[in-house]
Amino acid sequence: MKRVAFWFMLMLVGTLVLGACSSDSADKESNKEKNNKEVVATVNGENIASEEYQKELEATKAMYTQQGVDFKEIDGEMKKQVEQSVLDQLINTKLVLQSAENDGISVGQKEIDAEIGNVKGQFEDDKQYQAALKENKITEEELTQQVRQQLIITQYLDKNIGDVKVSEDEVKLVYDQYKEQAESMKQEVKDFETMKPELEQQAIAQKKNEEVSKHIEDLRAKNEKNIEILL
Template identity: 30%
Template sequence: MKFKKVLLPFIAGALALSLAACSEEDKAAKDAKDEAPQEETKQEATKDQEATKDQEKAVKEMQEKLAKQQVDKNKIVAVVNDEELKGVEYNAALSSIQGQMQQMGQDPSSEEATEQVKAQTLDTLVNQTLILQKANEAKLKAATTEIDEEYSLLEKQFGGEKAMKKALKSQSMDVKALKEQIADSIVFDKYLDKVAPAGKVTEKEIKEYYDQVAATSKDSGQELPPLEEVSKDIEGIIKQEQQQKLLAAHVEELKAAAKIELKI
């Protein structure tokens, strides 16, 4: 599991899922309109309308299937070191994981995936809680300016204030709840830098990583930019992978020492 962005994906994933559903419907209607020739026959217009309706129906059916995996927002889903985790947190994590699976071309609503999604969601929640508990013990905080900056970036990512509010409403969230999750994400990153600092990355490691990716890209008919143009990006990726390994080991230690009870 990737830990670096364990919190913001709850936000971004849930919002992206709702926005994707809305934009899919809007896009289908827009495409049918934009692509229609000026002298389109009535029969062709009917076919386009039917295709749009089919797309909208498919999106709606998927939303309904995914919603069935949610739990009551007040239901206690787990207890971690006497801290109760409720359905509202579970559902946020669930939406993110569902969205990530869809982005990878997987169907999170299938019968086979249902238990996998549930287990992954609970594991993610427990990991997040253990990390934040330790971060709070270390008295790590998120400044108001940091929260506002992250919120502005997220709002811009989702197309402005109106689109953001629409997405929040679809997820039964408000700005206050969103900023609380952003604060947790900032605290998480500070804790990550504290317990899993990235080491120095050598030029040899960057070159080896580049060569591996270049070989894969060549097989698929793509060509990478020159090494000097992407070396900084590769360095960041390698550092993140280093932190992932360190934090994963740290979380396992926290789990071994924690009292964890799953309720669903």
């Protein structure tokens, strides 16, 4: 059940709140004061709601708790880093979704329903599924929206990153890391050939993460002037 709950927290998303515009100067000032309370950042004119940020932050704190870390006990500097990381993640997600829309990437309802079906399949029945939603403070509508976004992001990254291949040396480097860790924990070290298929997947995942990070950094650099932090 914890594994499923953790999945829900990773998928957690808040409702996007867009600020209203008005030609009246008094309304503009009123909206400005309102946005300062309700919006933490804008990305190319699109708002990131404070509600969304707080919800994602609470999910992150819950993940720390599941890993045995009391968020209340970590020092102030670490808390600031976590808060900044959550905000950066929301900004980066917004940038990717905007770029995906510009690329004409979209997903159909059948794809979304299939993924939701996979989620429900992890539970014995609908009652248990609904209980997990309640436990993780997420509605089915929010879950559906996040699934849609995740599918779009996956398609976008597949298009822009593509297939990643690794060399034998890169696989051996992962093996050396595994071997060092296993020896430090006094565990049995399996030979390279036995571990190779698994090691290749790890090496590919690591390299793809690096490519994704680089792509995100490029997006941030290109759009930095259009990102406003209000937090």
